[in-house]
Amino acid sequence: MTRLRYLNTTCAICGEACRFTIPEAVASIGSRDLDTRPAEPLRSTIYAWVKRCPSCGYCAPDPGKAPEGAADVVKLPRYREQLDARRYPGVANTFLCWSLIQEDLGAPAQAAWASLHAAWVCDDEGNDVPARICRKRAADLLRRAWEQGERLASQAGADEALLVDLLRRAGRLREARAVAKEVLEQNPAPLIAGIMRFQVRLITASDRGVHTVAEVRRSGQPVPQ
Ligand SMILES: [Zn+2]
Structure with a gap:
């Protein structure tokens, strides 16, 4: 069991005061999955890796910061639909919204990671079809990153x-x-x-x-x- 702390911040998009629960920093003990998902206890802190402003729906690892252009993406119909898409668990939608922001702002590698994280949330909820959709999206984004000369990880292969x-x-x-x-x-x-x-x-x-x-x-x- 990890102990909880709180992050008090101001949403960088709408200015709302937000408070998020965050777990104390933990490491992982044991082998990673083949898709890099860490072992426990870090594995179970995934719900806190991304946060959603309850007012405007801005999703980010730290809603107190926003990359330039994020405010426009948050308004897009595609983003608003993803925010509450019923086929995905809530935290998966939060990751996918952050993924959409990264994709729209031309950062496919970061968008791929966020989509993979959404897949892990779907795995935990036993939602197989949404998990497969998230992985397909992550694979497409990974290849797009390569096309731009970017890699997701530095190690060869x-x-x-x-x-x-x-x-x-x-x-x-x-x-x-x-x-x-x-x-x-x-x-x-x-x-x-x-x-x-x-x-x-x-x-x-x-x-x-x-x-x-x-x-x-x-x-x-x-x-x-
Ligand atoms: Zn907001």
Whole structure:
């Protein structure tokens, strides 16, 4: 159980005084999922990673700050629809709204992360179809980031490993396999190669479930700690 604190701030879009519950900073103990989702206790603090102004609906990690242009995005019909989209859990909508802002402001890598975080919230709520939609969106945004010469993660091959997991868990198995094979042909670092071979096995078994990096190690793949 993490202890709670409060963040008092003023919404950067509408000026409303807001108070948000935030958990004390925690680390994660244990293996990450293949899509980088951290282990507990950090894993369960996800509901506090993004916040929503109760007055204007501005969604951001810190609503006290707003990137230039965010005020216009918050007014868009697409944004207003996402804010209370009934097929998604509330916190997933908050992440997706932040994702829309980042997308509209030309930051697809950040938009991809926010969409992936929305997928994790859907996972926790057992909402499979919305989770798949969020992952498909994250995969599309990740590829758009590449087109702009941006990466989501600095480590070589990390983006490709994430893309394969996004596609596999979105049910796009053929596409996932194609990316994994392509990466393996390029003789990647041992960690990435081990993950890709593990992914190919999951894809062959039509396994769309969550798996961890620790499982890759246990599977006998030569993965450094
Ligand atoms: Zn506001």
